[in-house]
Each structure stands twice: as C-alpha cells, then as structure tokens.
Amino acid sequence: MIPIIKPVFGAEEEQVVLQIIRSGQITRGKWTIKFKESFSNYIGATFCHPVCSGTAALYIALKSLGINSQEDVVIVPSMSFMATIDAVILAGGKPVVVDIGEDYCLDPFQLEKAVEKYNPKVVIPVHLFGQPADMEKINKICEEKNILVLEDAAQSHGAEYQGKKTGNLGDMSAFSFYASKNVAMGEGGAILTNRVSLDEKISNWIEFGNHPALNLRITEFQAGIGYWQLQKLDDNNEKRRKIAQLYNEEFKDLPGLVLPKEFEGRKHVYHIYALRHPQRDQIVEKLIENGIGARIYYEYTLHQLRGAEHLDCSFGEQVSKEIFAIPVHPALKDDEVSYIIETVKKVVNNL
Ligand SMILES: Cc1ncc(COP(=O)(O)O)c(C=O)c1O
Incomplete structure (x- = not known):
C-alpha cells in the first residue's frame, strides 16, 4: 500500500534523538530554544512558543486572545479538521461556522455577513x-471591526500569501507538527505572534x-526532530509542489474531477492533494483496492460534527460529499x- 502520509526522516533526526538521550536533558533544553528561534525566523514572526500539539496551540491562542464565555463568538470555516472548532469549545467560546469558497478556505463574502450578525471577537x-486563505480580504473585514485574526496554519508550513508566510498574516497563529504535517515531530505545535x-x-x-x-510544554525530542525537519521543509515542499503539478497536468481531462487550484498570489504547499468527484466513494474504494492509500478529508463539516450554530454552508456540505x-x-x-x-486515470475513466 502506498500510504497517504509518510514522514521523511534522515540521519539528522536519528542523531538528534540519540544526542538528547545521552545528554540527559530531555525537556526544557537547548533544542526547544533552537526550534523556537529557527521557526520564528523562518515564519518571520517575532515570538514563537512551541507546545505539545496543534490543538493545544489553538486552545492557548484563543485563551490568550480573551476567549472565555458564550458571549465570545469565534468564526470558524465549514471545512477543517475538528480541532479548529474543538479548541473554541474547550476555551469556553461560542463557535459560529461560516462557509468556505472554491479555495476550500473561509469565504470572505460569507464572513462579512457573519460579522454583521454575530459581532465576533476572533476569526x-x-x-x-x-x-493560504484570502487574508487580504479577511484582514480588511476584521480590522474595520476590531476583530482578532487567529490563523490555523496547521497544514500550511511554508505556504505564502503575497510573498509573506502563513503564520505571520494575522494577530496570532497556531501550527501543528503532528506526524503527517509538512514539519513532523510526532506530536507538537506552536503559537506565534508579533x-x-x-x-x-x-x-x-x-x-x-x-x-x-495545564502543562502543555514540548519535549526536547520533539523540538530536536522539528529543528531538522524545518531545515528540510523548503525542499520537501518543492517536491510536493512538483508532484501536485504533475497530477494537475495528467488529470486535467478526466471527466467529473475537480482538481486543486493554486490561487493568484498564493503559494500552495500541498499538505494534502484534495480532489472532488460526485462518485468519490467508489473512486476511494477502488484506489484502496489497488494499493493506493486514498482518504476522505473531510467527510463532515464542522457544524455537522459539533452541532454548532452556522450560516448557510451549502458549498462546504457539497464539498464534504465529493472530496x-x-x-x-x-x-x-x-x-x-x-x-x-x-491508476487514477483507469479508475475515473471506468466509472
Ligand atoms: C487544520 C488543523 N487544525 C488543527 C489541527 C490539530 O493539530 P494536532 O493534531 O497537532 O493537535 C490539525 C491537525 O491535526 C489540523 O489539520
């Protein structure tokens, strides 16, 4: 089976784990500081706090932005991993779900409607x-109303919007370094701000x-592995982009298939290569039968998952059936x- 995700580790990651074991300093040591400094430099943000997971990073970010009660509305997009909405619920805030656009990110047009209706504290x-989401439009809407912007950059290490890295485009950002991510530590996360x-x-x-x-710190093992993963991030992202470009070229004439698109002024780092097709379930089943680890991201929208208040999210609901x-x-x-x-060509052409 060709797996859907696979972290790429080399001699540097092996060595650093051994070094840390031998040093006896397994938490709160030099690798945590090294990672913190190199990641904030890479993203371009002044302050960086490594933590134990992306969910913890989102939770800490929301608490730091003052989310405490049901009066504190937080806007989240209809499509994401469930941690995006769960962190809001855990922080004690009230999530309101707003639809995505063709880029699969928060739709600024829908956001404007939600801002009028709900007066949110954070988006x-x-x-x-x-x-990257359409940050210029999102920031403009939020600036006008004094709404804080927290980027969920868990899937976008190294992605850029108008030449600036994601994670440095709002008031604060949260990253995940889960095993599948472009920088993988096993488990890990970070919160950044200027x-x-x-x-x-x-x-x-x-x-x-x-x-x-809570104690939500990271260990030296995670930070050491993350440091070396970060040194390889740009090369690995280029590999992802090349594969994605090849797929886009090869699949462009396949009937019924909607391919991912890199929007103008944005650099996509293809954490996930996501396609849509009305017969998605059949395609996934056949790909798995043929040894290709295809997977559904995401089968349910966030309001469906958590029964949250929402505006019209019909596009996200449709996407969740096809993606x-x-x-x-x-x-x-x-x-x-x-x-x-x-195999994709054969399967789609023979539906
Ligand atoms: C968009 C998004 N947000 C948040 C998270 C949560 O990160 P973690 O799994 O490290 O807690 C993830 C990933 O897992 C994610 O993909």
Whole structure:
C-alpha cells in the first residue's frame, strides 16, 4: 500500500534523538530554544512558543486572545479538521461556522455577513490543505471591526500569501507538527505572534503562570526532530509542489474531477492533494483496492460534527460529499507517482 502520509526522516533526526538521550536533558533544553528561534525566523514572526500539539496551540491562542464565555463568538470555516472548532469549545467560546469558497478556505463574502450578525471577537481562517486563505480580504473585514485574526496554519508550513508566510498574516497563529504535517515531530505545535502584550499572555497558558494552566510544554525530542525537519521543509515542499503539478497536468481531462487550484498570489504547499468527484466513494474504494492509500478529508463539516450554530454552508456540505485525497508526500518515488497517475486515470475513466 502506498500510504497517504509518510514522514521523511534522515540521519539528522536519528542523531538528534540519540544526542538528547545521552545528554540527559530531555525537556526544557537547548533544542526547544533552537526550534523556537529557527521557526520564528523562518515564519518571520517575532515570538514563537512551541507546545505539545496543534490543538493545544489553538486552545492557548484563543485563551490568550480573551476567549472565555458564550458571549465570545469565534468564526470558524465549514471545512477543517475538528480541532479548529474543538479548541473554541474547550476555551469556553461560542463557535459560529461560516462557509468556505472554491479555495476550500473561509469565504470572505460569507464572513462579512457573519460579522454583521454575530459581532465576533476572533476569526479563525484555516489555510486548508496547504493553500493560504484570502487574508487580504479577511484582514480588511476584521480590522474595520476590531476583530482578532487567529490563523490555523496547521497544514500550511511554508505556504505564502503575497510573498509573506502563513503564520505571520494575522494577530496570532497556531501550527501543528503532528506526524503527517509538512514539519513532523510526532506530536507538537506552536503559537506565534508579533505582539509583545499577547506574547506574555501565551506564556501564562503554557505552564505555571500567573493563573492556573495545564502543562502543555514540548519535549526536547520533539523540538530536536522539528529543528531538522524545518531545515528540510523548503525542499520537501518543492517536491510536493512538483508532484501536485504533475497530477494537475495528467488529470486535467478526466471527466467529473475537480482538481486543486493554486490561487493568484498564493503559494500552495500541498499538505494534502484534495480532489472532488460526485462518485468519490467508489473512486476511494477502488484506489484502496489497488494499493493506493486514498482518504476522505473531510467527510463532515464542522457544524455537522459539533452541532454548532452556522450560516448557510451549502458549498462546504457539497464539498464534504465529493472530496478525497491521494498521496502527495515527498517520500513518494517516481514509479509510485506514475502508478498513482495511471491508476487514477483507469479508475475515473471506468466509472
Ligand atoms: C487544520 C488543523 N487544525 C488543527 C489541527 C490539530 O493539530 P494536532 O493534531 O497537532 O493537535 C490539525 C491537525 O491535526 C489540523 O489539520
């Protein structure tokens, strides 16, 4: 089976784990500092706090932005991984779900309607599948109404919007370094911001601060692996982009298939290569039968999953019935990519 995801580790990651074991300093050490500094440099944001998961990063970010009660409305897009909405619920806020657009990210036009109706405190654009959301429009709407913008950049390490990295486009951002992510630590996350007043608040939610908090720290093992993964990120993203371009070229005439599109002014890093087809279930089943780890991302919208309040999300609901993904990770060999291309063509042409 060609897996849908596969982290790519080398000698550097092996060595660093061994070094950390031998050093005896397995948490709160130099690798945590090294990762923190190199990741904030890479993204271009002033402050970076590594934590134990992406869900923890979102939760801490929301608490730091003042989300506490049902009065605090947080807008989330109809399509994302469930952690995006769960973090809002855990922080005590009220999530309101707004539809996505053709880029599979929060639709600024729908956001404008939600802002009028709900007066939200925070908006969470998710750079879904590795494509940046339309941040210029989203930021403009939020600036006018003094709404805070928290980017969910869990899937978009290295993606760019108008030349600027995702994770440095709003008031705060949250990353995940889960095993499948473009920078993989196994488990891990980070919160970034440029604002000193928010930086201090973040620290107090990670560990023993000036109010009760969970311990959500990262270990040296995660940070060491993450440091080396980060050094390889640009090369690995280029590999993902090349495979995606090849797929787009090869699949362009296949009937009924909607291919992912890189929108103008945005650099897509293809964390997930997501396609749509009305006979999605059949295609996924046949691909799996043929040894290709196809998977459905995401079968349900966030309001369906958590019964949350929402505006009209008919596009997201339609997308959730048609969307699926095929492997695009940088560990794919040329013959595996060719096999995937041939098999997808055969399966779609023979429906
Ligand atoms: C969009 C999105 N947000 C949040 C998360 C949560 O991250 P984690 O699994 O590290 O808690 C993930 C990934 O898993 C994700 O894909």
